[in-house]
Amino acid sequence: MAAERKISSTSLREVFDGSLVGITVHRGFDILYANDRIAHLLKYDDCASFISAGDLGTHIPKRRQRQIAERWRKIQNGDEQPERNRVSNYTTDGDEIWLDVSDERIIWEDGEPAVLSTIYDATLAVRANESLLSSLRHLEISLDSILEFIPLGIAIFSDVGVPKTVNSTMRLLFQASPRQNDYVPKVMQELVTSIVNSDEQELAVKGVKTRVDRVVDLIARRMADDAIMLCAADVSEWQDTQDKLKTLAERDVLTQLLNRRGFSDTVKPVLRQSVEKDETFAVLVADIDFFKDINDTYGHATGDETLIAFSKRISSALRSQDIVGRVGGEEFAIFLPKISATRAEAIAQRLRKKIEKTPINVYGTSINLTASFGLKIWEGGTEPRLRDLLQEADTALYRAKDTGRNRVSIA
Known part of the structure; x- marks a missing residue:
């Protein structure tokens, strides 16, 4: 691995x-x-x-x-x-x-x-929250006026969870306009209900996606009079950062397919669900035949373009629920959920024929390709480890290589 x-x-x-x-x-x-x-x-x-x-x-x-x-x-x-x-x-x-x-x-x-x-940087949010609490405790000033100067989303609920005051920042995070209305998102209702029905002083829900495409962290706090204050911090940029890091870690830079780690992380929960439902699935491993000759003959730039073209070709021939990744130099893995053994073999043969029959054009050069495939089918039993399934499919792949290439071998 x-x-x-x-x-x-x-x-x-x-x-x-x-x-x-x-x-x-x-x-x-x-x-x-x-x-x-x-x-x-x-x-x-x-x-x-x-x-x-x-x-x-x-x-x-x-x-x-x-x-x-x-x-x-x-x-x-x-x-x-x-x-x-x-x-x-x-x-x-x-x-x-x-x-x-x-x-x-x-x-x-x-x-x-x-x-x-x-x-x-959360300094402004923390200072604003401290200012709010201080104002509520010590200043004789309109609550609504205080809340409108706070850069956090703020909503105050009664001790039984009835909304009393909501600032415009909170409304903008959850709706297209800051105008007052009676809309209270379900996630807010559930969080307030949870703290009302518990002895907790604070509860939080992180990474909430709003209907205006923002991501917020929600914190509910019990106040001195048992009212509930709900704070919403916009973490959309933070989430965007995490998405970029996830892409760096789980995507192959060249083909934009999942890399081995991304393939494994994506497949494992689907595999587990398939086993729980006793649904047949298959793991297919593909390897471009004589890929080293392409690099040696045409250069690595052409080799890279060949890999990109190959990845697009196999991706376009798969079902929407199938999961494909580049797991090695010229090796690709495909997870086929909810599929019979006969259908899985038919898909493997269809991919093989599609690659064989249509040359790839790279930098004005037409390159004939073939690929070998190893197929492992799971038809019931205890939950297998993904790495064992890949290993069995890989063994079948090398058997296809050893017996002439451009063929499908079943584990």
């Missing part, structure tokens, strides 16, 4: 150059990579001066350094899942700032695991 795909400083620069999201790659407190955004947030001149300083620990409150270092160690080792937290940090001149930080494990360009942290 192939190793996890490496993420390089070059790929991060291409995606996040000029981004409002800070990026760091580190092992413990040792900085391996950073962009200008996080450097500027911590009041360095640029990322080079931040990296040369070399120690993330100087910006983290001492009381939390051991806890954070241990969490990073677990994430780096794969013992803890990625998570997002709001934490305080200190700038080079001692000012406290608040950051929303998401930490996840990656394989860095040196081939070793590291932690990638994406950072969003």
Whole structure:
């Protein structure tokens, strides 16, 4: 099986150059990579001066350094899942700032695991929330007037969950216009009901997609008079960052198909569901015959274009529910859910014939291709491991190669 795909400083620069999201790659407190955004947030001149300083620990409150270092160690080792937290940090001149930080494990360009942290400045949101609470406690001023100056979405519900006040920011996050109306999204209703019916002081729902295409984190807090305050923070840019990182980690740069990791992560839940429903499925592995000769004869640029054309050809011939990925140099894997053994073999033969009969035109050159296929069919029993299914399909593929190529072999 192939190793996890490496993420390089070059790929991060291409995606996040000029981004409002800070990026760091580190092992413990040792900085391996950073962009200008996080450097500027911590009041360095640029990322080079931040990296040369070399120690993330100087910006983290001492009381939390051991806890954070241990969490990073677990994430780096794969013992803890990625998570997002709001934490305080200190700038080079001692000012406290608040950051929303998401930490996840990656394989860095040196081939070793590291932690990638994406950072969003939450200082304004925290200060605004503190200001709101302070105003509510100490100032004799209209609640509606206070709420309209808050850059967070705010809604106040009674102690039994009836909406009392909603600011325009909250309405804009969930509807096309800030005008007042009685619309209360279901996710808000459910969150307020949950805290009303519990003894909790605070409950949260993260990553809520609104009908105006924003992504928000919702936090419900019980106030002193048992009213419920609902805060919504717009994390759309944050989610966009996570989507870009997911694409970097799970997509093949050349063909834009899933890479081995992406293929595995996408197939596993579908496989599990198929087993639970006792639905037959198949794993198909394809390999371009004599691909090395194409590279040697026409050059690697032509080889790359051949791979792109090949990937488009097999993708266009599959069903919408089928999952395809490039899992090696010229090797592709296809997961065929909800399919009979006869139908799976027919699809494999159809792909083989389509590739054989239609030359690929690259840079004005017509190249005749064939491909060999290995097919593994699951027709019931205990849940198999995907890597074992791929291995059996791969063994069948090499049997097809050994017996003449341009054929389908069934495991």
